[in-house]
Amino acid sequence: MFSDYSSAELMSIFAMQGFAGLTLFSVFVLMALGLAIIFGQMGVINMAHGEFMILGAYITYLTSNLFSQWIPDWYGSYFFVAMALAFLAAALLGMLVEWLMIRHLYHRPLDTLLATWGLSLILQQSYRSIFGAREVGVTMPDWMMGSYPITDLVEVPINGLFVMCLSLGITLVVAALMYRSRWGIQVRAVVQNRPMAGAVGINTQKVDRMTFALGCGIAGIAGSAFTMIGSTGPTSGQLYIVDTFLVVVFGGAASLLGTVASAFTISQAQSTMEFFLSGSMAKVLTLLFVVGILMVRPQGLFSLKVRR
Structure with missing residues (x-):
């Protein structure tokens, strides 16, 4: 597999695929x-999480069209407005879904799986009816075009760098919310001992609703970032939901560090193997590796110590 390439070519391939893996x-x-927050705290298996991401992508698409048609001079800054609107739209929809459906299904994980899977089908058909079955894309601002040459053979796309910086920023904000805010203390108290948290005056239902909304809102931001690297269709979210659940379970539910470490490991493995093997084979080998690790360590890479 490697014998057809020189050492310099292999280094360039690994560098390019490594950066592609960082984008993934x-x-x-x-x-x-978002999924780790929802699953880790409430035990809700949200199969519609990908559709919340696609909602953010479509909001970004609409904002892009609005800026290009009405205020083209400000088109370079449309993404920041779109990202805020995507977060709000996905978070509000998440609050509505939690109030109408999820709150009646707590402690029933299989029921939440079926219910949210049905919700994902409803949202997919809604997107298909509103935006059409064909995929749509956005035109990137001029400052996101082009790439930075690292070496003669390796170039780094600017939009990929922007997506990585955005992910780093959102991760730091979530970490600050979870470990440096009053709301984060309440969330961790509910995770560790829900009855005792309610007994000391924490409104666990409100915490659940806000947590579900935050998780869905982050998925909306992911949808905005997704438009920078791919086109958007009604079923695009389903391409990522399995890998996302794999990341959460492999890293350890409710563990922020585990989620980041798991995402890095899986994305780098898939990106590198996809160059030398087919995409499906890369996914199969990655899945086998993760399953093997989980057989030895079923709690994931990092587990949260909680009182039972």
């Missing part, structure tokens, strides 16, 4: 952060 890692992190 960025999307995985943004998707998995």
